[in-house]
Amino acid sequence: MSKPKTAITPTREENYAEWYQQVIAGADLAESSPVRGCMIIRPWGYTLWENMQRALDDMFKATGHQNAYFPLFIPLSFLQKEAAHVEGFAKECAVVTHHRLEAGPDGKLVPTGELEEPLIVRPTSETIIGDAFSRWVQSYRDLPLLINQWANVVRWEMRTRLFLRTTEFLWQEGHTAHATREEAVEETMRMLDVYAEFAESWMAVPVIKGEKTAGERFPGADRTFSIEAMMQDRKALQTGTSHFLGQNFARASNIQFLGADGTQQYAWTTSWGVSTRLIGGLLMTHSDDDGFVLPPKLAPQQVVIIPIYRSDDEKGRVLEYCRKVAAELRAQRYEGAAVRATVDERDERGGEKVWHWVRKGVPVRLEIGPRDIDKDAVFAARRDRAPKDKQSVARAEFVATIAETLESIQGGLYDRAAAYRDDHTVEIDDRDEFYKFFTPPSVAEGAPTPIHGGFALTHFSGEVELEEKIKNDLGVTVRNIPLDDVEPGVCPFTGRPSAQRVVWAKAY
């Protein structure tokens, strides 16, 4: 049998890392910029991000949060207020040291106007927001304080990859202060639930909610929780984190309040964030060897209509019909909003247009030519099925059922991703089996590592050194300790008691 032609080269099996880059390029999602490690998010990728933002923002507001905006720059002395925090970020900081440019002796512009204190381009904003909170919080009546910020942040990464790890990225960071430990823990878990709900309902990405081990905690946090998803190379992607910060940042920033009992107390704080990394996760969950696959709820366009004609005469008639269908679709509603439908009127060949929209991942494509119009029908294809799998459907029926079609795609993508994850998640109770599970098949030198492994659920007695050894041996880490598994057992590595199974995987 000859190898099937795909719109993306190489395929996932052939070279997963390169396939990822090619899907991004094929969908015009983003590109590298001339600034080391910084990406340009192109309109198709940015519109997807806007849709994600809108959905998340609605969820944040529904849970009582308000948006605000804090400075891009953090004085070095602020970053140093929390010891573990500065330790965690010092190695990857963009540092502003000067505030003007002047021509030097050779006429070349050089930085001048040295700052008394260097400014750090925010890698995260606990310290600068903590400082504001210390002024805003005086009494227990000022609590809880529930703030979110949409912003760009910078972490000077040495090895970058579009969306997954970039020097600058876009994100939101929630920061909250509470009167009691219980309320802060509750908030931490509430936002973890919001993230899981967003990942599953909007992105159609199944996730495991759990707590991070000590080594993977956010610098300065008491407890860090994450949602973890399985990509199609069976690696884990952490797609959101929620941190219980205890009183660490409240002490560092002096966030104190007068309690109802008349005593002065430190507040309890949380922070939580998701970023443009979500786009990388969405891509690696659903996309196939023909390119990007978009869940309908987040798709910039949900239906694209491709007019098919051979002559100018046909063109007028076909375009008119296509525009009418688009208008009818836009009058339909899906998930509380008008259906997003567009006609591709560009002056290109029909076949090229079809592949263009396949690569961009639009959930539903319609091809409409004179013969379809004669039948008052549309030729419909779904992005979750094979490109050649097209059906003629009566126009009125297609329009009337568009919400169901989109919902069927949305649900189908989730089910497929959940099945893939479940197929590659195994409970392992034996050390050798564990090592075998994560050892890749041998391949010719220089060839990419084949897809292998998955999620291994094992008991674990929790030693930091053991986790470190397994990481060194296999490149595998504890992704998280699932919240919904509390069955005790025996650790296969140490023979010691274990409170519950944890998720091991290779990870991005």
Next chain:
Amino acid sequence: MSKPKTAITPTREENYAEWYQQVIAGADLAESSPVRGCMIIRPWGYTLWENMQRALDDMFKATGHQNAYFPLFIPLSFLQKEAAHVEGFAKECAVVTHHRLEAGPDGKLVPTGELEEPLIVRPTSETIIGDAFSRWVQSYRDLPLLINQWANVVRWEMRTRLFLRTTEFLWQEGHTAHATREEAVEETMRMLDVYAEFAESWMAVPVIKGEKTAGERFPGADRTFSIEAMMQDRKALQTGTSHFLGQNFARASNIQFLGADGTQQYAWTTSWGVSTRLIGGLLMTHSDDDGFVLPPKLAPQQVVIIPIYRSDDEKGRVLEYCRKVAAELRAQRYEGAAVRATVDERDERGGEKVWHWVRKGVPVRLEIGPRDIDKDAVFAARRDRAPKDKQSVARAEFVATIAETLESIQGGLYDRAAAYRDDHTVEIDDRDEFYKFFTPPSVAEGAPTPIHGGFALTHFSGEVELEEKIKNDLGVTVRNIPLDDVEPGVCPFTGRPSAQRVVWAKAY
């Protein structure tokens, strides 16, 4: 007569600059941060910005633009590509020179990892976006390219003022490329119109559209157009600019395309922007000596309901009724969206709540107590009228007419601002009269300069030196050359012919 009590001290007349700061503080819009010249935008100010963004973004999309995102950092060599451009921004650049922090000999953290080429935190993005456009534009089929970015930018200002002039500010920057000069000019004017429409219809701020003189042009532009509004101290505020960049940046960034005629050509580009400065302009147009005044279309809350009760018994009954009224209001629509109404259930005295919302500028306040409920009525006050001017209105009538009430406030604010501007705009045809118009009344040493002057419309023969002299003499500049005035005349300063009157004013 005793001086009337006001919620803001000092009043506009007493000290306009200080009044401005106090209105911001009284409305919790923003505050200074520990980072020199950078502000914190508090939730009330940020929600206003979100409402502005939403309205502008819809207008940009309706005119065919798409959002994208480009790097925060601009390599020094990029900024230098356009000579006038780098000249214009070199003196106010935040420069990133290092990418990590390490403990020095004394244990203090110092910047290390010096960059080979310094990075400039974007003051504007023509050069970095131009570089992307040079890759995206190949053929005339790729044009027009209509891109917008919502972003933070940094200009190292020495004298800062919240919203009006800050080191970091939030803005949008549109960047477009076209095949012909005519199309680029048309785009420049289209976006100027969009800005004027937004200022007048949404912000209720009347503006004058016009062209900037050479000295006030954007660095690197062929022509710069602005909208100018009059503040209540009669100074002008430039609230938006739209630049026709000619082929300057296309040559600098090598944005070339193959024309329909088969020849290789440079594109014609534009850029246009508005920023969080708009909030300062909105404030100084409408606010009064009791604080902020919000136009209903942009108000974070349009109606606030203040429950009035004396006992716990009353409280339950009053809150229930207030919540019902809020729900009824939210079921009404104004300007295509649900009316934004909230009940202030905080545990504060009613009088304090009233002044709290007066200072925040909410368009309509309701006070509801047991006696109002007995009559099934609400006690309503409008923020555009005196605080004590309250009326009892039957609940059903109030709810049914809320959209009209809000529209009446929106229109009234515009009319009042337009009348104020017109009252202080004069045609002047004599040099001495001009100098007298802009000379402040003498006051005691150290006292703030009284409000004086306004907009002077004079003929002007256009000499750069003359404009410079008047600026030095009076602190007055040509704000713009209005688009809708083309009556020729004689310049009162030189006696030479003048194509039309220009707008002179002191300005922010």
